[in-house]
Amino acid sequence: MNSLLESAGAPTIRITGVAKSFATKTSRRVEAVKDVSLTVAPGEVVALLGPNGAGKTTTLDLLLGQTEPDAGSVEVFGASPVSAIRAGRVSALLQTGGLLPDATVRETVTTIAALHRSTIGVDEAMERAGITEIAGRRVSKCSGGQQQRLKFALALLPDPDLLVLDEPTAGMDVTARRDFWASMREQAASGRTVLFATHYLEEAESFADRVVLMARGRIVADGTVSELRALGGGSLVSCDLPEGAATGGLPGVVSEERRGGRVLFSSQDPDALARALLTTTTASRLEVRPASLEDAFMRLTGEGLTEPTAN
Numbered sequence: 001m002n003s004l005l006e007s008a009g010a011p012t013i014r015i016t017g018v019a020k021s022f023a024t025k026t027s028r029r030v031e032a033v034k035d036v037s038l039t040v041a042p043g044e045v046v047a048l049l050g051p052n053g054a055g056k057t058t059t060l061d062l063l064l065g066q067t068e069p070d071a072g073s074v075e076v077f078g079a080s081p082v083s084a085i086r087a088g089r090v091s092a093l094l095q096t097g098g099l100l101p102d103a104t105v106r107e108t109v110t111t112i113a114a115l116h117r118s119t120i121g122v123d124e125a126m127e128r129a130g131i132t133e134i135a136g137r138r139v140s141k142c143s144g145g146q147q148q149r150l151k152f153a154l155a156l157l158p159d160p161d162l163l164v165l166d167e168p169t170a171g172m173d174v175t176a177r178r179d180f181w182a183s184m185r186e187q188a189a190s191g192r193t194v195l196f197a198t199h200y201l202e203e204a205e206s207f208a209d210r211v212v213l214m215a216r217g218r219i220v221a222d223g224t225v226s227e228l229r230a231l232g233g234g235s236l237v238s239c240d241l242p243e244g245a246a247t248g249g250l251p252g253v254v255s256e257e258r259r260g261g262r263v264l265f266s267s268q269d270p271d272a273l274a275r276a277l278l279t280t281t282t283a284s285r286l287e288v289r290p291a292s293l294e295d296a297f298m299r300l301t302g303e304g305l306t307e308p309t310a311n
């Protein structure tokens, strides 16, 4: 029996204690991924979110067997990434990997379809990716977004159980991005597992069931959008406060940052904090607003909070 079938019931992805470093020209090694563990269940739509250099692409490369971990293990459907890919269960839409500029969209899909043992069919893949209308267009005449959709059609061909997408909407304008996610949503609704890397908070927020936040090679948070937002500190309280004013002992403070004459607090109890600031300190021009996902992102990735703007 196929080892992939024997492993029915295994999580779609199980990454355990994985580390990966790269040599650089300056002889210093870059630790791209450090002790990363991640389990993804069938049917989950997971966003891997993080700033540049966080380790997202390296994690996806490990998952797709394109690179081997220095430590730890990577399993896809209970088997090695390479066997899962050979079995046609995994497809990827990556940043790298070129298309032939002189081929038409249909020719490209037809050529790749011929390499697979079984496919959903050229027309069906083009339809699902929303490129039927541009089937006769040369790849060189397609926009960046259309080329991404073409790559998406190629990824859909083998009818994979897991789709891995690295910044799939890079280079797309707002409309193309919205259309792309609409077709992705249809794929996810049919029970496919989707793991996508993105810089865009709003993509993670509007599309993923679960957000895995990476920074400096590590997973710094993992949860639903609302769980992550709560990690942002609940609410943000900002006020003018002279340099040197004591802020120790103020209630409900999760974190504190000074920006010139202003102090920015994240707080789980903004009412108590605001009251204390206004009655026990010389704070003025006080503002309170709920923490956004962006605040959680900034705080957890160590990139600082954003100043509450009146809204």
Ligand SMILES: Nc1ncnc2c1ncn2[C@@H]1O[C@H](COP(=O)(O)OP(=O)(O)OP(=O)(O)O)[C@@H](O)[C@H]1O
Binding pocket: 022, 023, 024, 030, 031, 032, 033, 050, 051, 052, 053, 054, 055, 056, 057, 058, 059, 199
């Ligand atoms: N082949 C490589 N050789 C040397 N360094 C590498 C290599 N691949 C990745 N790195 C380094 O590892 C770190 C993580 O890179 P990675 O591409 O995984 O991050 P990322 O989160 O995908 O970033 P981005 O959003 O910019 O694509 C970075 O510091 C990067 O420069």
